[in-house]
Amino acid sequence: MADLHFESALAHRIAPDTTSISIREISERGMIDLRGNTADKKFMSAAKSALGVELPKAPRTSTTFGDVQVLWLSTDQWLILTGRARVTALLGDLRKSLGTIFSLAVDVSDMRSIIRLEGDGVRETLMKGSTLDLISEDYAPGTVRRMRFAEIAALLHVVEQNMIDIYVFRSYADYAWEFLMKAARKGSEVKLFPNS
Amino acid sequence: MITVNCPVCGAEGDETDFHYGGQAHVRRPATTDAANVTDEEQRDYLFIRHNPKGLHFERWRCDRGCGKWFHAARDTVSLDFKAYYGITELPPDEIIAQAKGPWADYFKERMKAKK
Numbered sequence: 001m002a003d004l005h006f007e008s009a010l011a012h013r014i015a016p017d018t019t020s021i022s023i024r025e026i027s028e029r030g031m032i033d034l035r036g037n038t039a040d041k042k043f044m045s046a047a048k049s050a051l052g053v054e055l056p057k058a059p060r061t062s063t064t065f066g067d068v069q070v071l072w073l074s075t076d077q078w079l080i081l082t083g084r085a086r087v088t089a090l091l092g093d094l095r096k097s098l099g100t101i102f103s104l105a106v107d108v109s110d111m112r113s114i115i116r117l118e119g120d121g122v123r124e125t126l127m128k129g130s131t132l133d134l135i136s137e138d139y140a141p142g143t144v145r146r147m148r149f150a151e152i153a154a155l156l157h158v159v160e161q162n163m164i165d166i167y168v169f170r171s172y173a174d175y176a177w178e179f180l181m182k183a184a185r186k187g188s189e190v191k192l193f194p195n196s
Numbered sequence: 197m198i199t200v201n202c203p204v205c206g207a208e209g210d211e212t213d214f215h216y217g218g219q220a221h222v223r224r225p226a227t228t229d230a231a232n233v234t235d236e237e238q239r240d241y242l243f244i245r246h247n248p249k250g251l252h253f254e255r256w257r258c259d260r261g262c263g264k265w266f267h268a269a270r271d272t273v274s275l276d277f278k279a280y281y282g283i284t285e286l287p288p289d290e291i292i293a294q295a296k297g298p299w300a301d302y303f304k305e306r307m308k309a310k311k
Binding site: 059060073074075077131132133138145146147148153 | 197207210259260261263
């Protein structure tokens with residue numbers, strides 16, 4: 001059997017210089033999908049001991065501890081991010097710590113592609129494909145939510161005020177990339193508050 | 197376009213971020229008496245839906261958000277949401293008081309069972 005190796009869905013893509021914001025793929029992040037009952041104290045503490053950080057309970061939030069980042073996806077679901085090379089070890093720790101507790105932890109590193117958008121006007125660019133009010137105070141740095149973006153399912157993570165990560169399923173990565181290239185084309189910037 | 201708020205995760209979005217799940221609190225006759233279900237009852241359960249002008253109880257799913265189902269009471273004239281409540285819960289008392297048709301009977305029974 002040939003050795004399995006990771007290849008990005010966007011590996012052949014080079015960000016052109018025709019966009020008004022910086023768009024690039026982040027392929028070095030590995031992901032673990034974790035599900036469990038928030039009300040189960042044993043589960044929460046087992047997850048904390050393996051990850052080093054408490055699972056966020058508040059909707060649409062995220063926590064970070066060193067290389068480990070935990071994104072809230074639902075009341076019983078989290079996405080754990082870490083370096084791609086560390087995933088296997090972290091997943092082993094997590095499973096060992098969770099033991100027989102009713103829960104699920106799976107390596108989903110190759111499930112989604114991450115596209116990082118950076119620069120002035122990222123929010124306005126994303127709003128071309130979404131009905132959400134991304135410039136409202138709800139979307140402060142650290143906010144995570146799943147959304148409908150350009151008619152496909154996407155996960156939004158506001159990293160900094162002008163830096164947003166978009167997670168799309170791998171099979172949609174090419175389409176999302178094409179959409180962003182068009183939406184962010186130079187000269188097509190939308191100024192929502194031109195006088196501010 | 198109507199704006200929906202998810203009571204589970206608090207996310208706000210328009211209806212394309214959510215999924216309408218049909219009339220809420222529809223009773224399945226076989227759940228209460230599986231041995232004696234008439235054809236009419238089964239037909240009503242499967243196909244007959246209430247279509248009032250005014251207060252309507254319905255199910256929604258936070259489709260692109262947290263993925264959870266929830267209940268909502270909505271006015272079909274103004275399209276205003278009057279209340280959101282959990283998928284296993286009953287609406288607030290003041291909304292129950294306004295309920296008509298099959299929902300009024302359903303809530304009455306549920307309240308009785310609660311006591």
